[in-house]
Amino acid sequence: MSELARAVAPPLPAAAEKLKFYGLWVFTALVLLLLPKIFSSGGSLTTFSLIGISIIFALSYNILLGQTGMLSFGHAVYYGLGGFLVIHAINILGANKWPIPLPLVPLIGGLTGLTFAILLGWVSTQRSGTAFAMISLGVAELVASSALILRTFFGGEAGISANRTKLFRVFGWSFGPQIQIYYLVAAWTLIAVIAMYALTRTPLGRMCNAVRDNPERVQFVGYDPHVVRYLAFCFSGFFAGIAGALAAINFEIANSAYLGAVQSGTVLFATYIGGVGFFIGPIVGAIFVTILSLGLSDLTPVWQLYFGLIFIAVVVFAPGGITGLLMMHRPLLRAGTLTKVLPSYLIAFIPTLAMIAGLMLAIETIVHFTVNPNEDSHIKSFGVPFDAASPAIWAISAILLIGGYLVARKTWTMVGHAWDAATSVVRAEEIVA
C-alpha cells in the first residue's frame, strides 16, 4: 500500500526547489523593505502605495475571473464598502480610544467585504457566464445608487473622512507620514498575495479551476458548482475589502466613487491587461495600469481613450494579456529556438510603431481641433511639440497610419511563419524525447 502511494504521489519537492520557492518570497519582502530607500520622494511613495492596493484588488478580482471563470462588473462594491466601514471604524475607534492599532484596521475592511459577499453572493453566483456578469452589474448599480440615497452613512457626494493618526499607537508609529503608510500597505500586500497564492494551491482552489473549465463534470464528481462559486466569491470579497480599507486609510476619505462603475472597470482592465491565466498576471497588470494612468494623465488630456484602445487591442490580439504573451515564449526559450523569432519581431516592430505613432498624431491633432479649436495650434503632447494646423503634420500622420498598417500586416504574417517554424522544432524535439 505504502509503496503504491509512493509510486502514485508526486515526489516531495527537492531542497533546491523549496529554497527557490521560499527564497522568492523572502526576496520580495526585502525588495519591498528597501524600495523606499532607493526611491524616497513623496510622489514615488504614494505611487508604490497605490500600486500595492491595486495589486491586492486585482488579485482578488482574479479569484473570480481567472480562477473561477466569473466575469464581474461590480467588484468595486466590496472594495468600496470595505473602505466606508473602515473610515467609520477609525472614527469610532479614535473617539472611544479603544486599543486597536491602525495595522489591524484593514481586517475590518476585509470582514466587511466578506459579510457583503456572503449576503449578496448566494443570489449572484447561482449562474455563471453572461447571467452572472449582468447580475453583478445590477447589484453594483443598486449599491452605488443606494449610497447616494443613504446620506448619513455614505456622506452623499462629498463622502466621509477620518483622521488615521488618532488611533492607538504601537512603537510610536503615528501613521501620519507617507513612508509609514507605505510600509503598512507593503506588509498587507505581501500577506494578501501569499494568502491568495496559498488559496490557489488548496483543494478549493483546484475545484474553482474545475468549475471554470467544466462545471458539468464537477457535478458528476459530486460537487455543487454553485457552492464552489459562492466560496470563491466570498474569498474574493474578503480581499477586495482589504484593498478598499487600505485605499481608505491611504486617502483618509471614502466617497461614492469607491463603489462606482469606473472602479469596477479599472480593476477589470488591470486584471485582463496583465493576464488572467497566471497568478502573476494581475500583479503585472496592476503595476502597469497604475503607472500608465498616473503617467498618461500628465502627458495627454485624452488618456482614457488610449486606455480603452489598449484594452481593446489586448482583447483582440493578446487574450492572454501581457504575461500570457511572455509565457508563450517559454517553450521556445527552453528549446533554444527563440532566436528564430526575434529578428522577425524586430522587423515587424518598426512599421507597427510607425502605425501607432501615426494614430497618436492623428488623435492628438483631432483632439486639438475639437476640444480647444481657438487656441494656438502649436501644441505639445507626449513631450513632442508640433503644429496641429500644418498640412505637413496631417500628411505625416496619414502616411504613418496607412503605410504603417499596410507594411505591418505583411510583417506580422512573416512573424507568423517564423513562429510556426520555431514551434514545429520544439514539437519535433518533444516527440523525440
Added chain:
Amino acid sequence: MLELIVISTLNGVLFGMLLFLMASGLTVIFSMLGVLNFAHASFYMLGAFFGFQIARWFGFWPALLIAPVLAGAIGAGVERFGLRRVHKNGHVAELLFTFGLAFAIEEIVQIIWGKSPVDFRVPALLDFPAFTIFSTNYPAYKMFMLLVSVAIFAALLITLKKTRIGLIVQAALTHPHMVGHLGHNVGRIFMMVFGVGTALAAVAGVIAGPALVTQSNMAGLLGPILFVVVVVGGLGSLPGAFVASLLIGLVQTFAVSMNGSLAGAFGPLSPAWASSWLSDIWGVTIAQIAPIMPYVLLVLILIFRPMGLLGTRDT
C-alpha cells in the same frame, strides 16, 4: 390623482417602448451571436449625437433616416472586423471587447461633442401640444415618439414572423449550423442582424435625443437599465423583453411622480432617532428611489424566478 395616472401611464408606455426599441436588438443579437452587446447603449448615444449633428446641417427629418443608417453601418463593421475576430477567444473575450468599445465610444463622443449636454431641439413641425387632458398639455413630439416606436415594433414583428428573411433569422437563432448547411451565409446574417439591431438603438437615440438630455453620459445611464430589461424578461426572449420594457418603463415613471415616504405614512421620527442613519430611510421619498427600482426588481426576479419572466433557457 386620475390625471397623474393617465399622464404617468402615457409616459411610462412611451419610455417602455423606447426601451424595447433597444432591448429588441440586444435580445436578438444575444440569441444569435451568444454575446451580450455591452456597447448597445453606446449605439443609442451615437444615434442621438449623429442625429443632433445631421439635424443641425440638414434638418431633423433627414437625420431620422441617416443617423440610424450610419450607426448601423458602424455596428455592422464592429461585428465584421471586431467581434468575428474575437469570437475564437470565447464569450468572455467577446463581452470584454464590447465593454472596451463602450468605454472608447464614450471617450470619443466626449472629445467631439464635449461633456456638457448639446442643444438638440424638437423639430418646429412637432413643437405644439397634441391634446389637453386635465389641464396638462401633452406634447405632440411625445406622441410622435410613441407612434414611431409602435410602427417599428409592428414592422419588426411582421418581418420576423411573415417574411423569408425573418424565417432564416429565426432558424439561425437556434440552429446556426443547419442554416449554414442549407446554403445561407450565416456570417452575413449575423452581420446584418448586428447592423439592424444597432440601427434600431440609434433610431431610439434620434427620437429620444430632443425629449431627453443628449449628453456623453447617456449611454452609461441607460446601459445598465437595458441589461436589467433583458435579464428580467429572460435572456434571449423577445416577448419577455417586450413585457419587461413596459414593466420597467411604467414602474420608473410612476415612482418618479410619487412623493410618499415612511415619514409621510407614519409621521416623523422621534427626536432620539432623527440624527441617525435611520432618518435617511425614513425621509426618502418614492421619487428619490425611482433610479434604483429597476435593480431592486432585478434582484427580486433573480431570487424568485432566475430564468426571467418569460425566459426558457438557463444561461
